[in-house]
Amino acid sequence: MSTGQRTERLRDELEALALLADGMTIAIGEPAPMAMVRHIIRRGLRNLTVIASGLTLDMLIAAGCVKKTISYYAGGGFGVPVAPAFRRAVERGEVSVWECEEGILTSGLEAAGKGLPFLPWRGGVGTSLPDVNPDLKIMQDPIRGETLLAVPAIRPDIALLHAATSDVYGNVQHCGGPGWLDLFLARAADRTIVQVEKIIPNEQVRADPWATTIARADMVLRMPYGAHPYYSRGYYLQDSALLQDYVAAAAPDDGRRLEQFLDCYCREPALHGDYLERIGIKRLLALHEY
């Protein structure tokens, strides 16, 4: 007869997020795990290095959480070429950028996952990227003598991800495939926390093990509608109107509407359930995937 019991990895949202601390390097997947992002803003974490893009990155910058970003893209969408808080903070020198692009970022993450000091990459050769980011070294490859970039390992303290389902042991299954960076982030990070729409039985995981996209997530959180206002495939569509509200609030330089937005949607709701109540059942159900 065996002794002991397998440890569950399902956690309460506050318990899991107590793990996050000022100064950490935090990687954020896509679609963004917004319920956890809102917790970061609510707690007012400071001096983070954030791997993220677009408006998710922008909200964290707007809330004053970010010291440095490893970002390949900070567009605003909706006709705004550059995310507004990102643009202001970088131009004023309040946030520094580890300048990169998608192939360089994934190379750095893969190097971390593989336990290597660096991986070579070609995209970026001949550009200003190694000039403005001195961590990218121009190298001669020892096999064919070609000029390549050596991208150092990028190893986040924690990856925060959103997915469709998981069992209580952290066997995560995305619906319709993972977001494009998620698996790179999970492999590279020291720890991975995944919020999911639904907790499923272990037996359902075993029915299709090949569908398990992230094995042994350190913690899983049950956060239905947790990616809102972003989409969650298999569940709901993107709530573009709320993202547009954010862009409109962040655009003026005075910060007044921006603070109102962050208070309303991030700081005042204490728990994810409170946020969903504030958004309202009608609005959430209207996003139901067709």
Place this chain on the structure above:
Amino acid sequence: MQDHCSISELLACFLARDLNDGEELQVGIALPIPEAAVRLAHLMHGPNMELIFLGARMNVHHLERVPLPAFGWDRRVVRWTESFSDRGHRFEQVKDWHRRVFFIGGIQVDPYGNTNLIGVGSDYQHLKFRGPGSVGTPTLTTHVGRYYIVLNSHTPRIFVPKCDFVSTVGWGAGGADARTRLGLPGGGPKYCVTPLAIMDFTEDEKRLRLRSVHPGVSVDDVQRQTGFPLVVPAEVPTTALPSDEELRVLRERVDWVGALRA
């Protein structure tokens, strides 16, 4: 001209004609003209084209209307997707990208088609304008068979003698072997299209050359709005207008919301 079609429609039709059946056409975020162009080409003459919007690869030739990818990556786009091309297994098959066609914008462009998405200013630590970042353009433009530079305006602030920062290498320091010398396997930029003109690159020097001017625009207009001397051939034709059929398909089956006419 104005009552016939808009400049954006003209550019979409020009680009669509230059795309061939069987090609993989990748369009990134915030590029409405290429977005329309690939969908128009797909319907007009490309039943075997593969459209890749933000990594979602689809063939939607059979649809009466081709879905807009403008809302990103949720079910409204993904329902037509056959695979996530290289997303999730990012950049694992760049060796085959010579079949692929790509499009980029830019906040600066120099005479050799090098472009900048990083920012404007002499000091990287104190930029006058912070750009959105390079997205995946350095890697894509390094490897794809050819790409197009598509700009929403044509001014001396965009067309500069030298980019403050280079995020994609077009023809580097110039010369037909510029890319080979840098070890960049892709074919480089083919055309640069703007609201004033279509430009290509000279064969030997790979310098920007005026290819055609849009109706109502003179060669002098274009040169005045360009911050360096363009190569100007003796004859500069007017950009060919879309056919009635192209405009009909564009307006009824691709851009039925009229985004290119706004």
